[in-house]
Amino acid sequence: MQTKYQTRQWVALLWIMLPLLTLGVSIFDGRNLAVTQLLQSLLLIAVINLLVLGIFGHLTIKINEHDLQWQFGIFGWPKWQLKFSEIAHVEVCQTMWFEGKGIRFTREGMLYNAAGKGAVRITKADGKKIRIGSAEPEVLCAQISAQLSQQPKT
Incomplete structure (x- = not known):
């Protein structure tokens, strides 16, 4: 057809807030984690962000x-x-x-x-x-x- x-129409709030959330978690959570744990956490958060943006981004x-x-x-x-x-x-x-x-x-x-x-x-x-x-x-x-x-x- x-x-x-x-x-x-883009969901601008998601595109702004999710990366900021990732940055915030890396700053606050990164103080007590080893580098490998921090990288694993950031990778997991990035995958979740991409999934959420892929489903609800626009x-x-x-x-x-x-x-x-x-x-x-x-x-x-x-x-x-x-x-x-x-x-x-x-x-x-x-x-x-x-x-x-x-x-x-x-x-x-x-x-x-x-x-x-x-x-x-x-x-x-x-x-x-x-x-x-x-x-x-x-x-x-x-x-x-x-x-x-x-x-x-x-």
């Missing part, structure tokens, strides 16, 4: 002719898909600072967010709502709306 729209959103897909990280997992036939309504909205980043259950339903405050609220045909964060929520909303208008009516 041909991708009609794609955007990627949010990618794709639209093709049949569905909307979004996933975190470079491994393609976790990944979600929503067929356009399951979407009743779409609109631009804002997330609140206290709702955080990542995959969140909120009072409105699920939130998938990597950075910023802009999002697209999707009301599904069953009435459930989800929000997908985007650096360009107006463009994402317009792309989804365009695909919805091209879907055959049932």
Whole structure:
């Protein structure tokens, strides 16, 4: 299937905090460790950092002719898909600072967010709502709306 729209949003906080955590551990933990133990600790932390960044480092959103897909990280997992036939309504909205980043259950339903405050609220045909964060929520909303208008009516 041909991708009609794609955007990627980086989880900047992870990219900043994980290396700082590694540096902090090496400074505080390194005082009482032998060099080999320190290197082993740093290697383990670096592997964990790369794994976390690989899974949650960015949010990618794709639209093709049949569905909307979004996933975190470079491994393609976790990944979600929503067929356009399951979407009743779409609109631009804002997330609140206290709702955080990542995959969140909120009072409105699920939130998938990597950075910023802009999002697209999707009301599904069953009435459930989800929000997908985007650096360009107006463009994402317009792309989804365009695909919805091209879907055959049932």
